[in-house]
Amino acid sequence: MSARWERIGSLVRRRRAENPGPMTLDGTNSYVLGVPGAGGVVVVDPGPLLDGHLQALAGAGAVELILITHHHGDHTDGSLALHQLTGAPVRAAQPRYCHAANPLYDGELIQAGGLTITVLATPGHTSDSLCFAVAARDETDAPAMVLTGDTILGQGSTVICYPDGRLGDYLDSLEKLRGWGLEHRTATQAVAALPGHGPVLADLAEAAGAYAQHRAERLAQVRAAVEHLAGKGAPTSTEAVTSIVYGDVPANLQGAAQLSVEAQLDYLRSAGSAGQ
Numbered sequence: 001m002s003a004r005w006e007r008i009g010s011l012v013r014r015r016r017a018e019n020p021g022p023m024t025l026d027g028t029n030s031y032v033l034g035v036p037g038a039g040g041v042v043v044v045d046p047g048p049l050l051d052g053h054l055q056a057l058a059g060a061g062a063v064e065l066i067l068i069t070h071h072h073g074d075h076t077d078g079s080l081a082l083h084q085l086t087g088a089p090v091r092a093a094q095p096r097y098c099h100a101a102n103p104l105y106d107g108e109l110i111q112a113g114g115l116t117i118t119v120l121a122t123p124g125h126t127s128d129s130l131c132f133a134v135a136a137r138d139e140t141d142a143p144a145m146v147l148t149g150d151t152i153l154g155q156g157s158t159v160i161c162y163p164d165g166r167l168g169d170y171l172d173s174l175e176k177l178r179g180w181g182l183e184h185r186t187a188t189q190a191v192a193a194l195p196g197h198g199p200v201l202a203d204l205a206e207a208a209g210a211y212a213q214h215r216a217e218r219l220a221q222v223r224a225a226v227e228h229l230a231g232k233g234a235p236t237s238t239e240a241v242t243s244i245v246y247g248d249v250p251a252n253l254q255g256a257a258q259l260s261v262e263a264q265l266d267y268l269r270s271a272g273s274a275g276q
Contacts, residue, residue, distance in 0.1 A: 004056075008192075008200060011035060011115065011136055012145070015056055017047040019074055022252045025155065025197040028074045031147055032060045035114030035136050040064035042113045043088070044132060044147050045196060046078040054078045058085040065112045067104070068092035069149025069196060070129040093121070093128035104130060111137070122151045122177065124170020125158050133180065144184045145192040145204075152177065152207050154198020157214055159256045160263035167215070167267040174212045181205030221245045222264045238262050 006014045011034065016027040028048060034041035041061035045068060047053055057063070063086040068076055076097055079090045089101035106121035118133040132147040150158055151173060160167050181191040181204035190203040201207045225244040226236045234240060238261050246257035 008194065011134065012194065013060060014194070015053065017050055017053045019048045019050070023256065024074050025153070029196055030057055031194060032057065033113050033115055033134060034061060038114030040113050042067060042115065042117065043082065045069055045075040045149070046082040048074055049077040049081060054082050054085060057082060063088040065110070066090040067132060068097055069131065069147065070126045071097055072126065072150070075149070075196060093130055120146070120176065120180065122173035124160060124165055124167070124173045125150045126161050126165050129173070131177065145194055146177065146180065147194045148177070149196045152193050152195055152201065152211060154195040154201060156198070157211065160260050162259050162263035162266060165263060167263040168270065171212060171215060174208045178205045178208035178212070181208060218245065219264055219268070222261060223268060226268070238265065241265065
């Protein structure tokens with residue numbers, strides 16, 4: 001298996017696409033799921049339109065289904081090509097990203113690759129963000145795991161892509177994932193988080209809790225910045241708040257920081273905690 005392939009337990013192989021960047025970290029993670037000997041596999045997030053990457057995914061087994069966590073191109077641009085290579089249907093939350101299949105819905109149970117895959121709607125990063133909880137139908141000792149897309153990353157924090165993504169939805173999604181992790185952990189094994197970018201996280205519940213705490217801290221900083229600017233009679237613009245709260249963020253990430261500030265200002269306004 002090449003350096004871009006990684007095996008995660010008995011049910012998952014992961015291949016990292018060659019699209020590193022400020023927003024994709026070391027590249028988009030594509031996942032191949034399946035119980036050994038089941039006869040078919042499921043691909044989650046084909047990634048960018050890179051021929052070598054897609055050929056490797058197509059050759060990883062008899063692909064019977066392709067799933068999409070959300071619509072961003074670094075996860076979806078290769079999906080039609082992989083559909084054409086394998087004949088496997090592509091399913092996503094939005095119909096426009098589906099090929100020869102119906103959209104996914106919250107709570108749906110998918111039987112494929114010898115697995116039971118539970119669809120979890122987790123809007124916030126985008127309105128159509130999904131996570132996929134994976135369990136083997138016949139291997140009860142296999143650890144539980146959730147593929148988190150960009151809702152929880154392997155490192156750093158997630159951008160709220162306002163106005164499509166909303167912070168209130170995102171906080172609810174984090175609590176949903178934290179609850180899933182707590183409910184499905186065992187005395188000896190936490191539920192792992194398999195992100196769209198970055199390394200695997202050992203404990204989904206812990207990661208979701210840490211993300212929620214980070215958001216609470218950022219909200220407090222944004223609220224304080226708004227009060228500081230208002231006290232000086234200055235406009236509470238996105239740019240002004242971003243310069244205070246995210247002033248240490250590199251220039252190539254300032255656009256993402258502004259999106260998150262817009263989402264936080266919108267959230268605070270809806271709660272009556274920021275000026276109009």
